[in-house]
Amino acid sequence: MKAAVIVFPGSNCDRDLAEGFRKAGLEVQRVWHKDTALPEGIDIVGIPGGFSFGDYLRCGAIAANSPICREVKVHADRGGYVLGVCNGFQVLTETRILPGALLRNAGLKYICRSVGLTVTESQSVFTRSYDAGETIRIPIAHHDGNYTADTATLDLLEAENRVAFRYTDNPNGSHRDIAGILSDNRRVLGMMPHPERACDPSQGNEDGARLFAHLATELASA
Amino acid sequence: MKARVHVMLKDGVLDPQGEAVRHALLGLGFGTVGGVRQGKVIELDLADGATEADVTEMCEKLLANTVIESYSIQMS
Numbered sequence: 001m002k003a004a005v006i007v008f009p010g011s012n013c014d015r016d017l018a019e020g021f022r023k024a025g026l027e028v029q030r031v032w033h034k035d036t037a038l039p040e041g042i043d044i045v046g047i048p049g050g051f052s053f054g055d056y057l058r059c060g061a062i063a064a065n066s067p068i069c070r071e072v073k074v075h076a077d078r079g080g081y082v083l084g085v086c087n088g089f090q091v092l093t094e095t096r097i098l099p100g101a102l103l104r105n106a107g108l109k110y111i112c113r114s115v116g117l118t119v120t121e122s123q124s125v126f127t128r129s130y131d132a133g134e135t136i137r138i139p140i141a142h143h144d145g146n147y148t149a150d151t152a153t154l155d156l157l158e159a160e161n162r163v164a165f166r167y168t169d170n171p172n173g174s175h176r177d178i179a180g181i182l183s184d185n186r187r188v189l190g191m192m193p194h195p196e197r198a199c200d201p202s203q204g205n206e207d208g209a210r211l212f213a214h215l216a217t218e219l220a221s222a
Numbered sequence: 223m224k225a226r227v228h229v230m231l232k233d234g235v236l237d238p239q240g241e242a243v244r245h246a247l248l249g250l251g252f253g254t255v256g257g258v259r260q261g262k263v264i265e266l267d268l269a270d271g272a273t274e275a276d277v278t279e280m281c282e283k284l285l286a287n288t289v290i291e292s293y294s295i296q297m298s
Contacts, residue, residue: 057284057285058287061284061287062284065283065284093289094287099289100289101287101289101290103231103235103236103238103290104238104239105238106236106238107238108238108239108242146236146238148235148236148289148290149289173236173238
């Protein structure tokens, strides 16, 4: 199985995300934002955290209009798998691959710490290793993680069981405690917390490793 | 020619920065301040012949995120 991790100027979690995929057994290629095609035979695209283009204009807005993101959209529209973490989640909303938007944290502060997440939905390749309702701990590190969408969109996400993770103790004002959402075909996951930072004993927490490990297993059997 | 684009968070979208500014103004004794909304202004230098429709397209594609923001355009 092959993963592509997109690199923008200002990405700073691309190596960590690549390592998360690699440890799970995927072959990983990092792909520059100016590239106009994804490598052949890619199973999943990872969009990493960081501050792409310095967060100028809006977080993820410039990255979402980069040449490679047109290809990521084609890949997602074709039913390809995509994982966007933190700034990657912001990029996915800016490309409209996922609905809603990420606003400035309600408390205005950048928050960097480990938080509790409830796995709201376990029926996806990303979350099937967790039990629905299980609480895990994953680090967050963001200034703009306040998930916002209109009421109709939020109701739809809940009705279709597309809220993958909720904060147990909402740190940023996100509507309905949302920390991560799935696309309507459940093959795209955007989340503010960083599972790649909870993948190794040296990180003090391996709750995120299960996401990558199970993803690799399911992609291999698909 | 020039265009000036105002981008604001839509009504009903929480604006924590505007709220912080409101608190600061109240702290300075400006008791008349009821609410503050903070947005941004983008000035564009355009080639002759550019139209408001062009700028609208720029707003829709990049300058504003219409999920959370509204925009207005002044051409001059």
